[in-house]
Amino acid sequence: xxxxxNLRAAVRPSLRKDGxxxxxxxxxxxxxxxxxxxxxxxGVRLPSDDGLTPRAAIRQARRDxxxxxxxxxxxxxxxxxxxxxxxxxxxxxxxxxxxxxxRPKLERYDDTLFAVFKTIHYVEHDELTATSEVVETGExxxxxxxDFFITVRHGGxxxxxxxRHRLQDDPELLAKGPSAVLHSIADHVVDGxxxxxxxxxxxxxxxxxxxxxxxxxxxxSRGVDSARIYQLKREVLEFKRAVSPLMRPMQLLSERxxxxxxxxxxxxxxxxxxxxxxxxxxxxxFDELLNSILQANLAQASVAQNEDMRKITSWAxxxxxxxxVCGVYGMNFxxxxxxxxxxxxxxxxxxxxxxxxxxxxxxxRNGWL
Numbered sequence: 001x002x003x004x005x006n007l008r009a010a011v012r013p014s015l016r017k018d019g020x021x022x023x024x025x026x027x028x029x030x031x032x033x034x035x036x037x038x039x040x041x042x043g044v045r046l047p048s049d050d051g052l053t054p055r056a057a058i059r060q061a062r063r064d065x066x067x068x069x070x071x072x073x074x075x076x077x078x079x080x081x082x083x084x085x086x087x088x089x090x091x092x093x094x095x096x097x098x099x100x101x102x103r104p105k106l107e108r109y110d111d112t113l114f115a116v117f118k119t120i121h122y123v124e125h126d127e128l129t130a131t132s133e134v135v136e137t138g139e140x141x142x143x144x145x146x147d148f149f150i151t152v153r154h155g156g157x158x159x160x161x162x163x164r165h166r167l168q169d170d171p172e173l174l175a176k177g178p179s180a181v182l183h184s185i186a187d188h189v190v191d192g193x194x195x196x197x198x199x200x201x202x203x204x205x206x207x208x209x210x211x212x213x214x215x216x217x218x219x220x221s222r223g224v225d226s227a228r229i230y231q232l233k234r235e236v237l238e239f240k241r242a243v244s245p246l247m248r249p250m251q252l253l254s255e256r257x258x259x260x261x262x263x264x265x266x267x268x269x270x271x272x273x274x275x276x277x278x279x280x281x282x283x284x285x286f287d288e289l290l291n292s293i294l295q296a297n298l299a300q301a302s303v304a305q306n307e308d309m310r311k312i313t314s315w316a317x318x319x320x321x322x323x324x325v326c327g328v329y330g331m332n333f334x335x336x337x338x339x340x341x342x343x344x345x346x347x348x349x350x351x352x353x354x355x356x357x358x359x360x361x362x363x364x365r366n367g368w369l
Contacts, residue, residue: 033075035153036164041066043171054083058148067147067178071164074100074154087148090114097141100154104242106249113144113260115182115249117189118242121157122199128228134203134235135196137242140189142182144260149178151185163188179261186250186272193243193279197286200239203232204286204293211297226297233290240283243276250276314363321355 037054039046039061046066048057057068070083077098084094090109096102096116107114119138128134138155151160167174167184174180207229253261254269261269325348329336338344363369 033072033079035071035073036161037068037070039064039066039068040174043173043175045168055086058086061147067145067149069149069151069164069178069181071151071160072153075152080152083150087143087145087150088112089143089150093143097143097152100139102139102141104246104249106252108258111146111260113142113182113258115142115144115186116140117142117186117246119155119157119189120192120196120239120242122196128203128207128232132228132231134200134232135239137238140185142185144178144182146178146260149181160185160188176262176265179265182253182261183265183268183272186253186269187275190246190272190275190279193239194275196239197279197282200232200236200286201282204289207232208289208293211293211300226294226301229290229294229297233287233294236283236286236290240287243280243283246276247273247280310368314360314368317363318356318359321359322352325352 034054037052037057038048039052039057041061041064046060046064048060054068054070057070061068072080072083075083075098080094080098083089084091088110089097089112093107093109093112093114096114102116104118105116117140119140121136121138123133123136125132125134136155136157138153138157140154140160141152143150143152153160163184167181173184211229250269250273254266254273257263258266329338329348338348360369
């Protein structure tokens with residue numbers, strides 16, 4: 001139970017043991033690509049100068065034991081080339097790490113595991129519009145080796161600095177090696193999915209309430225249009241592209257024995273896989289629900305258009321009566337008996353009004369007006 005507690009505490013937002021917040025700002029003197037570089041032995045970060053390079057870190061790790069953890073943010077090909085050569089990374093994995101927009105996956109290259117995670121961030125908005133951005137995506141690529149762990153992050157969201165600090169506060173967990181870091185990142189990413197899913201549920205509930213609210217004109221909500229629903233559906237599909245492909249890698253990490261994954265850590269990937277399966281079910285449900293809401297909104301719009309056409313047709317039928325009478329008496333024939341009759345005008349007007357009222361009553365009784 002203590003192992004489970006340590007794992008959960010390490011990957012979820014918290015404060016330092018002294019009550020202070022974690023520092024998520026970049027340290028002074030770091031390059032634009034290397035966010036952090038350190039060596040860990042027995043779960044403790046070894047002291048080093050601020051200018052520790054990836055080459056010096058891996059040499060120290062191999063000399064003194066432990067592992068090196070290098071974090072990079074959006075490195076260029078030139079900036080990553082030296083790291084790739086020093087750690088013996090496969091060229092295909094290096095190419096994927098430098099160029100973003102990769103599909104979540106898990107691949108093995110010789111003695112290195114290469115994992116790709118898509119991070120999701122919920123964009124706060126006061127009101128959902130046809131152009132609202134609901135989710136922002138980023139990527140975290142992880143290289144897991146026997147004595148090193150490299151993270152390559154793309155996008156403005158998904159910083160791992162606070163996660164690193166939380167792991168450093170738990171030496172027992174960090175002593176498990178690079179696989180413990182891989183698990184923590186996977187759990188951190190999936191926990192982010194859960195938070196985004198809960199927030200998107202609120203947006204979908206709001207749209208659903210507006211579509212089926214009683215304050216509508218002709219069955220269509222005044223405040224909802226198909227473009228808003230379609231935009232939310234597009235954001236759900238973006239979310240789905242991050243969640244669904246990750247199911248297979250999590251199953252592999254939780255079920256298949258791997259040399260680079262500590263057996264004590266591997267069993268806890270099942271917990272991550274369970275959480276991910278729940279999120280996937282939510283996302284699939286969101287997609288189906290939005291399809292139903294969109295179809296219902298379009299059906300309501302069609303019903304409203306039919307009602308408008310019936311009203312227009314009804315009034316046209318009523319106006320046709322005086323139009324016909326005026327047309328007959330506007331032909332200026334010389335021999336029309338009613339023209340010289342003293343009561344012709346009031347009789348014709350009375351008949352016209354009576355016919356109009358009769359048609360109006362009939363149409364209203366049948367629900368056309």
